[in-house]
Every structure is written in C-alpha cells, then in structure tokens.
Amino acid sequence: MTGANLSGADLSGANFYDANLYQANLSGANLNIANLHRADLVDADLSNADLSGADLSGAFMLNTNLREANLIGADLSRSNRTTADFTGATMPDGTKYAGK
Known part of the structure; x- marks a missing residue:
C-alpha cells in the first residue's frame, strides 16, 4: 500500500499488522483501535x-x-519515532504535544 491515499477513510479496527504504508496519506482517517x-x-x-x-x-x-x-x-511501545512530528497531537496520556 505504498503511497496509498486513504485520507479521511473510516478504518476503525482495521488490521494493518506489518503493513507497508510508506508515504501513505492517512490524514484525517479514523484509525480508532486499528x-x-x-x-x-x-x-x-x-x-x-x-x-x-x-x-x-x-x-x-x-x-x-x-x-x-x-x-x-x-500503544507506542517499541516504535521507532525519533523523527516523527507530533506537533499539536494529543498523546496517549491525554496531554498535548507542544514540540516536534
């Protein structure tokens, strides 16, 4: 699914285990409990x-x-996210992330 455009899609509960979503557009998608x-x-x-x-x-x-x-x-455990941009994101504990 490299480069897939799933912007705004309802993907709640979807199984993307070990999926290749390189450069995918999932902006605004519902990935609740995915x-x-x-x-x-x-x-x-x-x-x-x-x-x-x-x-x-x-x-x-x-x-x-x-x-x-x-x-x-x-659950972000064991994920490699050192260069991810979480600006303004609501983190797992409910706090807003202010920096990059």
Missing part, C-alpha cells in the same frame, strides 16, 4: 487522524506527520 503493529509508516501523513486506542507498537515512524493526531490510549 492494529498498526510493526507497520512501516515512514514518510506517511497521519495528520489529524484518530489513532485513539490504536496499536502502534513496533511501528516505524520516521519522518511521519502526526500533527494534531489523537493518540489517546494508543
């Missing part, structure tokens, strides 16, 4: 996406745009 365990989200756009309760454990999020995303209750 399984993104070990997904390749490098250079993907998840801005304004609802990722509440999603499993992002072990995901590769290099240069991933997560601006203004809702991550309440999401």
Whole structure:
C-alpha cells in the first residue's frame, strides 16, 4: 500500500499488522483501535487522524506527520519515532504535544 491515499477513510479496527504504508496519506482517517503493529509508516501523513486506542507498537515512524493526531490510549511501545512530528497531537496520556 505504498503511497496509498486513504485520507479521511473510516478504518476503525482495521488490521494493518506489518503493513507497508510508506508515504501513505492517512490524514484525517479514523484509525480508532486499528492494529498498526510493526507497520512501516515512514514518510506517511497521519495528520489529524484518530489513532485513539490504536496499536502502534513496533511501528516505524520516521519522518511521519502526526500533527494534531489523537493518540489517546494508543500503544507506542517499541516504535521507532525519533523523527516523527507530533506537533499539536494529543498523546496517549491525554496531554498535548507542544514540540516536534
């Protein structure tokens, strides 16, 4: 699904386990409780996406745009997110992320 345009799609509960979502556009998508365990989200756009309760454990999020995303209750354990942009995102604990 490299470069897929899923912007605004309702993907709640979807199973993207180990999926290749490199450069995918998931902006504004509903990914509530989706399984993104070990997904390749490098250079993907998840801005304004609802990722509440999603499993992002072990995901590769290099240069991933997560601006203004809702991550309440999401599992980010063991994910590689060192260059992801979480500006304005609501983090798993409910706090707003202010920096990059």
